[in-house]
Amino acid sequence: MGARLVRAALAGMTALAMAGTAGCGGGTDEAGSAPAGSASGVTGTVTVFAAASLTESFTRIGRDFEAANPGVTVTFNFAGSSALANQIDQGAPADVFASAAPKNMQSVVDAGNADGSPTTFARNQLVIAVPEGNPKGVKALADLTRPGLKVALCAEQVPCGAAATKALTSAGVKLTPVTLEQDVKGALSKVKLGEVDAALVYRTDTRAADDDVDGVEFAESAGAINDYPIVVLRNAPNKPAARAFVAHVRSDRGAAALTAAGFQGP
Numbered sequence: 001m002g003a004r005l006v007r008a009a010l011a012g013m014t015a016l017a018m019a020g021t022a023g024c025g026g027g028t029d030e031a032g033s034a035p036a037g038s039a040s041g042v043t044g045t046v047t048v049f050a051a052a053s054l055t056e057s058f059t060r061i062g063r064d065f066e067a068a069n070p071g072v073t074v075t076f077n078f079a080g081s082s083a084l085a086n087q088i089d090q091g092a093p094a095d096v097f098a099s100a101a102p103k104n105m106q107s108v109v110d111a112g113n114a115d116g117s118p119t120t121f122a123r124n125q126l127v128i129a130v131p132e133g134n135p136k137g138v139k140a141l142a143d144l145t146r147p148g149l150k151v152a153l154c155a156e157q158v159p160c161g162a163a164a165t166k167a168l169t170s171a172g173v174k175l176t177p178v179t180l181e182q183d184v185k186g187a188l189s190k191v192k193l194g195e196v197d198a199a200l201v202y203r204t205d206t207r208a209a210d211d212d213v214d215g216v217e218f219a220e221s222a223g224a225i226n227d228y229p230i231v232v233l234r235n236a237p238n239k240p241a242a243r244a245f246v247a248h249v250r251s252d253r254g255a256a257a258l259t260a261a262g263f264q265g266p
Helices: 002-023 052-068 081-089 102-110 141-145 159-171 184-192 203-208 219-223 239-249 252-260
Strands: 044-051 072-079 096-098 119-124 126-131 151-154 179-181 198-202 213-216 226-232
Touching: 044 052, 044 081, 044 239, 052 072, 052 184, 052 203, 052 239, 052 252, 072 081, 072 239, 081 096, 081 102, 096 239, 102 159, 102 226, 119 252, 126 159, 126 184, 126 203, 141 159, 151 159, 151 184, 159 198, 159 219, 159 226, 179 184, 184 198, 184 203, 184 213, 198 203, 203 213, 226 239, 239 252
Parallel strands: 044 072, 044 096, 151 179, 151 198
Antiparallel strands: 096 226, 119 226, 126 198, 126 213
């Protein structure tokens, strides 16, 4: 008899607990699961077109943004800034554009495809990427003109290529690269694969690939620092999420991720 009374009391307590849970806060739907959504109220997919040199840092920022905004998915299109600007101006659906140089951003602004004014969120500086251990002993830009030394550069319309041209001109160095790549990752890959002896890339890229390459600093790079602007696009399919993503990039957490990747502050 005593055991039956105990079981009955436990059953009653369980029922009361379940009723109390169901009645508090309104935080579940009829099926009992939490609804999709985020603290900022944004949902859905946000599509970000970003310069190739932002691959590692923006991937991290995207994961952090998704964690802070349940129900939101971030998708990226990483490529050279000039190619991304052309895609946007030709009508490619995107919510946010982050460029590695103001020039490519300006083409999007001039075409009327920006929603508001772009803001600079980071800066980046060139280094000479060489295979790990620097087997050729490259120490300065002038070393890249040595006979037989193979060098990769970005194409001049790409921000890393424009910055390289500026740095080489400042140093009075003329060289003929064996390849011109369409984004900085392409130039870096030539070094990683052993197809060239050196490449002019961003400091952030050598830091991301420090198991395979070393970055050689050179003085002239200080005069060829690239500003990175970001903007919400006028025809963004998900403008609320786009604005929230840009705000996250510019937040302290976004800045910390960029600094950890080797970017400088704006």
